[in-house]
Amino acid sequence: MRTALVIGTGLIGTSAALALAGRGVHVHLVDHDPAQAETAAALGAGTDRAPEGPVDLAIVAVPPAHVAATLAEAIRGGAARGYLDVASVKGGPRRELEALGVDLTTYLGTHPMAGRERSGPLAATADLFEGRPWVLTPTRDTDTEVLNLALELIALCRAVPVVMDADAHDRAVALVSHTPQLVSSMVAARLQDADETAVRLCGQGIRDVTRIAASDPRMWIDILSANPGPVADVLAAVAADLDGTVRALRALDSGDDGRREDGAAGIADVLRRGNAGRTRVPGKHGSAPTVYxxxxxxxxxxxxxxxxxxxxxxxxxxxxxxxxxxxxxxxxxxxxxxxxxxxxxxxxxxxxxxxxxxxxx
Missing domain, CATH: 3.30.70.260 (ACT domain)
Known part of the structure; x- marks a missing residue:
């Protein structure tokens, strides 16, 4: 890969551009807001001048709702030899492209599992993807050259390629990314009207749980609008646990010894299942979790x-x-x-x- 076109110079697009430019790839930057592309260029992510001809790889880094239209325009305009997007939802954009009648042999849906609470080019870093999973969702129609370009991009960004089915990916991120964002925001929302004396007691536990609640609401509305069904399924299961936990706590608060025992058992059950789930979260370098x-x-x-x-x-x-x-x-x-x-x-x-x-x- 010698040349690349990054369409969308937010956090992900600019970070990918910085990584590529830092490893000798000539990167062109485009954004619906020219000032963002100029900022990314000033940071060393490439040039905001349009390429004179087709580039090797076009990377579409726009919100999920705009992925299909942006890709269709780029593909029909012959902007590159290969095209990929980096949106956090994969099934919907692919189906939209199919409905538009676009030739998908030169397209590959991808998703780097990396991000920050901040957005925009000024939040970007060249090492954002290092050591992080980068999902690829090829189909039988995906051209081998495009797959190789995507793998080269991932290698240049020092990420780890993971191949998945598009819909399986969407169900997975609903569990490990999208639902945690909503739960974090719901917990943080309880602090909005809390008494000042309670807020002053905030420790590391509440900081850990609410860290990602600082994320940009507009960005998350775009993401969640593209993956509502799988997220709702996970939240429904969480809601069932919440309902059971509330009943268990009410039982603990009662004066009936039998109900109190049942309540304690209910709380113990959810805590133990939480312990078991936590042990499945990969540890250092993606290995099995280690107890430190x-x-x-x-x-x-x-x-x-x-x-x-x-x-x-x-x-x-x-x-x-x-x-x-x-x-x-x-x-x-x-x-x-x-x-x-x-x-x-x-x-x-x-x-x-x-x-x-x-x-x-």
């Missing part, structure tokens, strides 16, 4: 403190597998949780105490 030990350290809110604690962990010969930071309310300090292999705990604790860190049990 957590070492919690009090850390000041001054420049260089994070670098210092990481350096001290390095002196102990300990690899930090994951990190979480919980800021202390009303103080210039917080707690940093270092997730490490269980066998490394004694060495890390000894070194951090020797270096003057205050540890929390």
């Amino acid at each position: 030990e957590t070492v919690t350290v009090l850390i000041g809110d001054q420049p260089g403190e994070l670098a210092r604690i990481f350096a001290d962990a390095g002196r102990a010969g300990v690899n930090i597998e994951d990190v979480r930071i919980e800021h202390a309310a009303g103080q210039q300090a917080g707690h940093i949780q270092l997730m490490i292999e269980p066998t490394a705990v004694p060495s890390l604790i000894d070194t951090l105490q020797e270096r003057g860190w205050s540890l929390r049990q």
